[in-house]
Amino acid sequence: MSYRLTFKEFNNALKKDKLLGLKCHDCGQFTCPPKMACQECSSTNLDIVELSGTGKIVTFTVSYVASEGRETEVPYTIVMVELDEGPWIMGNLTNIDPNKVTMEIIGKRVKLGPRSKVFPGDAYSIGGKEAETGLARPTFVFA
Amino acid sequence: MRRVAVVGTGHTPFTFAAEKSSVELFSEAAIDATNEANLKPRDIQALFIGNVLGDFSEGQLMLQSYCADDIGAFYIPSTRFEGGCASSALAVRDAFVWVASGFYDIVLAGGVETAAKMGTPLATRTFAMGHDSHYEYPTGLTFPGLFAMLAHLYSSKYNTPLKRLKEQMALVSVQSHQYGLYNHLAQFHKEITIEDVLHSFMVCSPLQLYDCCPFSDGAAMVVLAAEEKAKELTDKPVYITGVGQSSSGKLSSQKDYLPRIRAREVSVKQAYDMAGIKPEDVDLCELHDCFSIASIIASESLGFAEFGKGGRLWENADAAIGGKIPTNISGGLKSKGHPIGATGAGQVCEIVHQMRGQVEPERQVEGVDIGLTDTLGGDGVVCNLVLQKGW
Numbered sequence: 045m046s047y048r049l050t051f052k053e054f055n056n057a058l059k060k061d062k063l064l065g066l067k068c069h070d071c072g073q074f075t076c077p078p079k080m081a082c083q084e085c086s087s088t089n090l091d092i093v094e095l096s097g098t099g100k101i102v103t104f105t106v107s108y109v110a111s112e113g114r115e116t117e118v119p120y121t122i123v124m125v126e127l128d129e130g131p132w133i134m135g136n137l138t139n140i141d142p143n144k145v146t147m148e149i150i151g152k153r154v155k156l157g158p159r160s161k162v163f164p165g166d167a168y169s170i171g172g173k174e175a176e177t178g179l180a181r182p183t184f185v186f187a
Numbered sequence: 188m189r190r191v192a193v194v195g196t197g198h199t200p201f202t203f204a205a206e207k208s209s210v211e212l213f214s215e216a217a218i219d220a221t222n223e224a225n226l227k228p229r230d231i232q233a234l235f236i237g238n239v240l241g242d243f244s245e246g247q248l249m250l251q252s253y254c255a256d257d258i259g260a261f262y263i264p265s266t267r268f269e270g271g272c273a274s275s276a277l278a279v280r281d282a283f284v285w286v287a288s289g290f291y292d293i294v295l296a297g298g299v300e301t302a303a304k305m306g307t308p309l310a311t312r313t314f315a316m317g318h319d320s321h322y323e324y325p326t327g328l329t330f331p332g333l334f335a336m337l338a339h340l341y342s343s344k345y346n347t348p349l350k351r352l353k354e355q356m357a358l359v360s361v362q363s364h365q366y367g368l369y370n371h372l373a374q375f376h377k378e379i380t381i382e383d384v385l386h387s388f389m390v391c392s393p394l395q396l397y398d399c400c401p402f403s404d405g406a407a408m409v410v411l412a413a414e415e416k417a418k419e420l421t422d423k424p425v426y427i428t429g430v431g432q433s434s435s436g437k438l439s440s441q442k443d444y445l446p447r448i449r450a451r452e453v454s455v456k457q458a459y460d461m462a463g464i465k466p467e468d469v470d471l472c473e474l475h476d477c478f479s480i481a482s483i484i485a486s487e488s489l490g491f492a493e494f495g496k497g498g499r500l501w502e503n504a505d506a507a508i509g510g511k512i513p514t515n516i517s518g519g520l521k522s523k524g525h526p527i528g529a530t531g532a533g534q535v536c537e538i539v540h541q542m543r544g545q546v547e548p549e550r551q552v553e554g555v556d557i558g559l560t561d562t563l564g565g566d567g568v569v570c571n572l573v574l575q576k577g578w
Contacts, residue, residue, distance in 0.1 A: 051321045077322040083440060103343065103445075105335035106392040107327055111315050112308035114327060122326050124336055124439060132442035134323045145392070150343045163325035168312065170320060179325040 048090050049078035052174035058160050059180045063097040065129065066090040074129040083131065097156030098187055099127040101149050106142045113166045121145050125154055125184060135182030136161060154184040188287040192417035192424035192577055195224025195410035196536040197297075201374045201524030204303040205404035209241050212406040213254045213299040216529075220295065221258075224410040224420050228258045231410070232291040234265040235282040237274025237298025238528040243313045244301045260295070271317045271564030272477060274298050275407065276531025280430045280570055282411050292416050297408030297532030302525075303401070310402045314527075317565035319437035331399055333438060333566065334478040335391035337446040341480065344446060345495030353393055355498030356479035357384035360397045360521055362507060363476065367518025369549040374403050374524030384479075398479040403524035407532035409539070417577075424577040425539045429462030431455055435567025451488040451561070454569040459490075462573035464557060466490030469573075471541055471552055472512055473534035474561040476519040482506075485561055486514065489571075513552050516541070531570060534560040542576045 049066055054077060057064045065076030068087055075083035076095060082088070104123045119142040126132050137149070138157055162178035165171070169179065197219030199212050207215075213236065221228055234255045241247045251267040270277040275298030282296035302310050315329045338356070342349045361381055367373040379397055387396035417424040431454035435441055441449060459465065466489060474489065476482040483497035491512045492500050505511040517523045517537040520530060538558035540546050558574040 055321075077319075077437075077439070079436075079440075103336045103340035105332050105339065105394075107329065107332050107335075107390075108388070108392075109311065109329065109331065109390050110308075110327065111312035111329060113312065115308075117327055120327050122328060122332055122336065124340075126442070132439040134326050134328065134437075134439050136326050147339060147342065147349055150339065163327075166312075168316065169324070175321075179321065181325040 045088065047080060049092050050174065054078055055175065055180050058182065059162065061156055061158065061160055063095045063156055063182065065093055065095045065131065067093045074131050076127065076131040076133055095127060095129050098153065099125040100151055100153050102126045102132065104137065104145065104149060106145050119143065123184060133182055135184050137184050139185040153187040155187040157183045157185040159183065189289060190414040190426055191283050191286045191411050192414060192426045193409045193535060193539050194412045194417050194420045194424055195220040195226065196539050197223065198372055198407045198533060198536045199405045200372050201403045201405035201526055201533070202303070203374065205301055209238065209245055209247065209250055209299045209301050210253050210257050212404065213408070214257045216297065216406040216408040217254070217258050217295055220408045220410045226293065226410065226420065228260040230293055231260045231263060231295045233263055233285065233294045234260060235268065235278040235294060235296040236265065237268045237270070237278040237531065239269055239271060239274055239300060240302060240313050243309065244305045270568045272475065272525065272527045272530055273562040273564030273568045273570045274528045274531065276560060276562040276570035276572065277432065279409065279532055279535055279572060280432055283427050283430055286411050286413050293410065293412045295408055295410055297406065298528035299406035300526035300528035301404040302527060303404045307402065323437050323439070329391065331391040331394050331478065334480050335394045337484060338393050338480040341446040341484065347495065349393060352498065353385065354381065355483060355501055356398055357381040358501040359476065359479040359482045360384050362501060363515055363519040363522040366516050366550045367522025369547040370518045370523055371547065373518045373522055374401055375522045394478055394480070400477045400520040400525040403526040405524060405526040405529050407529045407536050409532055409535055422578060423543050425542055426575045426577045427572055428575045429458035429573030431457030431571040433569050438566050441567060446484055447488055447494065448484065448563060448567055448569065450567040451485065451563065451569040455489050455561070455571045458571040458573050462575070464573065468557055469512060469559045470555045471516065471538055471558045472514045472561065473517060473537055474514060475563040476515055476521055477525060481563070482514070489559065489561060508550065508552050516550050516552055531560060531562040534562065535572065535574065538574050
């Protein structure tokens with residue numbers, strides 16, 4: 045059985061600011077990021093759909109200590125967003141100074157920003173055609 | 188299934204960058220364990236060893252094979268377990284099942300790690316390989332980042348003002364160091380205050396330096412034997428009476444339960460049910476406090492406090508000696524150290540030593556009959572072991 049929505053396809057769409065997901069034919073729920081089976085009911089009967097890219101922040105952190113090779117990114121804000129369709133997705137929040145981020149942002153509505161940031165990859169990250177031009181990350185701004 | 192006991196323990200100090208290799212650290216712990224069990228390496232039928240990053244820290248794969256050979260346990264089946272920070276707990280659980288089933292009588296299980304050797308930037312990067320490399324690492328997620336997000340979520344979900352939560356978290360770290368001070372095996376031997384925690388530098392908001400465990404090097408091993416054999420080898424066997432294990436998807440896929448780690452609840456229920464006990468029966472707990480908030484979250488899922496109220500165990504000294512559920516009296520991951528491939532086995536050793544009355548008097552817990560270990564690897568591989576004093 046072929047993998048319905050691969051990282052390669054998801055990643056390429058995200059670089060064009062499109063958020064793809066999977067809608068389950070059996071239970072009607074959404075799975076994003078994509079997997080082989082439905083997040084909710086484990087069915088593999090899934091359709092690729094484009095999601096709205098909007099949701100609300102459920103939690104966050106501002107990171108001051110980077111992994112090797114990513115020191116120039118610090119500080120940066122990671123958010124966990126509950127998409128309007130239901131799934132949670134991890135991303136970055138960009139239109140606020142990380143040093144000004146507080147608990148107040150929890151619950152705020154966000155949307156996928158105009159330009160998805162791309163992690164170019166490093167010596168240890170995936171190579172191959174699925175990530176040739178880097179790994180996009182959902183990049184959110186306040187809606 | 189036969190009953191299985193820990194009959195020997197070996198535990199190197201947990202330290203900053205070691206001057207010994209992983210194989211060397213393993214060998215010291217392994218020979219100590221076999222000696223304590225009054226056995227020779229040739230008595231060991233199989234080796235189960237946890238190690239996560241030997242390839243990155245020393246350029247060494249196949250550690251398990253070299254380890255068996257190094258101690259003279261020639262040609263024995265030797266398997267490496269990779270489960271992030273839960274690796275050696277997985278190794279001990281698996282070893283237990285092989286002996287309980289009757290396939291082996293005497294085995295060696297545990298783990299080793301030399302994470303501190305890698306230095307912070309590489310260690311941070313390699314530990315982050317425990318996250319989803321495609322969908323979550325690109326955002327810049329690291330382990331402090333993951334638990335930091337759980338801390339903010341905890342504050343929001345349970346309406347605990349962040350200030351109070353951070354004070355509860357600080358109490359966790361303070362207690363860890365209070366006990367680690369007396370543990371000759373611990374990486375840190377210094378007490379800290381709440382102010383020290385709250386004034387240390389910010390790693391990933393809201394976690395500060397002392398909210399976080401260090402990178403560590405070290406090894407811990409145990410000899411497991413079937414009951415009949417165990418009684419010949421020692422008059423102080425500690426039985427493994429319950430085991431549990433569970434796995435999880437990436438952090439975002441755990442949305443239905445966060446900040447609870449659902450996998451822990453699944454795993455510990457297996458362990459409690461198998462041992463026929465409830466949380467209130469546990470006399471001593473070694474839980475996975477990689478970050479201070481992790482202690483609070485773990486204590487709730489293990490059944491020691493209601494959800495949203497775990498911090499009170501530390502506020503009320505219930506997690507201390509003399510309290511309801513003495514927790515991490517070894518100093519835990521933050522003060523004793525966290526060589527990830529060895530941590531789970533280290534927790535088993537601590538509980539065995541406490542039961543045998545072999546720890547430093549300043550941190551000896553009296554009357555430990557039942558102990559619980561808890562390890563969490565990556566985003567959600569959990570393993571729990573129930574240990575019972577056998578004399």
